[in-house]
Amino acid sequence: MKNYKNLYINGCSFTAGHELDDKYIWPNLLNKELNYNLINQAKNGQSFESIVYNTVSHLSTLKPSETLVIIGITWPERYLVSAENFNVNITPADLGKKKNDWGDKISTWRRISTPLTTDMLKMDDMYFKLNHKNIFKIITSFQKYYETLVKYSSTLEYDQKIKQINLLILLQSFLKIHKFNYRFIGFDNEKILFGTQFDIKPYKKFDKSKYIFFNFRNECKMDGTAHPTKECCIKIKDKIIKNLND
DSSP states (O other): OOOOSEEEEEOSHHHHTTTOOGGGSHHHHHHHHHOOEEEEOOOBTOOHHHHHHHHHHHHTTSOGGGEEEEEEEOOTTOEEEEETTEEEEEOGGGTTOOGGGOGGGOBTTBBEEOSSOOOHHHHHHHHHTSOHHHHHHHHHHHHHHHHHHHHHOTTHHHHHHHHHHHHHHHHHHHHHHTTOEEEEEESSOHHHHHOTTSOOGGGGGOOGGGEEEOOHHHHSOOOTTSSOOHHHHHHHHHHHHHHHHO
16 A cells, blocks of 8 residues: 555544544554554534535645545434534434533534634634634524424435435545545445435445445444444454555
């Protein structure tokens, strides 16, 4: 495998390492072997829409010849709300949430990210300058919209899946056109992630040679949060290393 300068990673909590010490999360374990400059932009609760938007923006500042890219695929039921130069993410767990429940869900490590920088200090500075009352108003308004979709849309699952697949194809196209070496990694079955029970034609354009499937439910013991344990992160790291070397 070619030696790169940067390792760019993005994803949701399965990549960020929910409730794990940083030294145990798989991006850090992976980079311990590769010894690159790690740029890990994974966030708890991040939607795939946010992952794609941020990744394209961030990679536009990095040289493809110097950067290895690994993207964790998350679930299609999550939504992006863009406001004040940040991406805020809403998940099905937020439906029915009361206004005062949002505080601990919104931070620069959980649910909120920005396409403008990968520098955590700059991101924190931007975050502290936010009008948080306005952000919460925007979030709760979108929450009501999502609740209305769930109640009245008869095609919601299909709509979510086709959006997910189109975003996947768009990101793959960007990576290919700009000649990045990349991998996608999924932590659930194809039906759940991509809606393969539907006839969604763009999925046929997905290059599976760059896709690493990690059967989380079968390959790992579930912890109390249903997220990868430190032992599971070792298995994820090993699978990525094997794929990169094949």
